Amino acid sequence: MQRRTANIDMVRLCSMELDEPGAVSLTWVAKKHRISRASVCRLMKEADSKRQVELIATQDELIASQDELITTQDELITTQDELITTQDELITTQDERHPVVHLPPLEIAA
Numbered sequence: 001m002q003r004r005t006a007n008i009d010m011v012r013l014c015s016m017e018l019d020e021p022g023a024v025s026l027t028w029v030a031k032k033h034r035i036s037r038a039s040v041c042r043l044m045k046e047a048d049s050k051r052q053v054e055l056i057a058t059q060d061e062l063i064a065s066q067d068e069l070i071t072t073q074d075e076l077i078t079t080q081d082e083l084i085t086t087q088d089e090l091i092t093t094q095d096e097r098h099p100v101v102h103l104p105p106l107e108i109a110a
Helices: 010-019 026-033 037-097
Strands: none
Touching: 026 037
């Protein structure tokens, strides 16, 4: 006798039924889908490993985004430093064109 394969996504279905609030028992899921409790356990392990792989992929994407943000922040800091340098140069140029004249103190006659 050949085993029949289920035409549904057992991993998704079992994980949904067991992870929801007020989750049902392994036995109930096994009876509902006419599979053994061991199969339900195996499917749950598969679902957990798939979730872990998805979480790791998401974590890698977040790290890559964070690296991009750090690079952008570094570029902004460099631009800010360049602007400050330019501003200092402009102030120096302005001071050279219009030097500050120090006048002697005024004497007030009493």
